Amino acid sequence: MAHYVLDVKGLLCPMPVIRLGEQAKQLTAGDTVEMHATDPGVKADIPAWCRVHGHTVIEEQDDGDLICMVIEIGE
Template identity: 50%
Template sequence: MSESSEYQLDARRLLCPMPVIRVQDRVKGLATGDRLRVFCTDPGALADVPAWCRVHGHRVIETQEIDGEVEILIELG
C-alpha cells in the first residue's frame, strides 16, 4: 500500500464558487487517501467544500475558522 501525502491549497481572497473550483482542479492530480488542506477567506467555503466532497466521495476530516480564515482538511476517497 502506498503512503498517502498531504498537500495544501491556498484559496484565500477568492469568492464563491472559486474555492470549490480550485479544490476540484487540485484533487485531479492526487491519489485516493491523499489529504488536501484548504485555506480560504470566503466563509461560504465552510458549507460549499464539504457539500462538494459528499457529492464526489471525499471525506472532510476537520474544519475550523480562526480570525476570518477557514481551514478545511479533506481526505480523498
C-alpha cells in the first residue's frame, strides 16, 4: 500500500473529481489518496464519485478554508 497527496486547492468542480480520477487510475487497491481542496463542492462530489467507482472516503476534515479527504482505492 502507498499513500499519495493530491493538491487540488483553487480548482473548481469538476476539476477535483477529474484529477482524482486520473490519480486513481495509476494506483492499486488499498492505496490511499489525501486530497487537499478549497471547493466546498468536493464534500458531495467526491463521496458520490467514490460510490460509483468502488472507492471509499475514510476521512474528511473541513476547517472552513481547507477540505482534506482521504480516499482508499478499491478493487
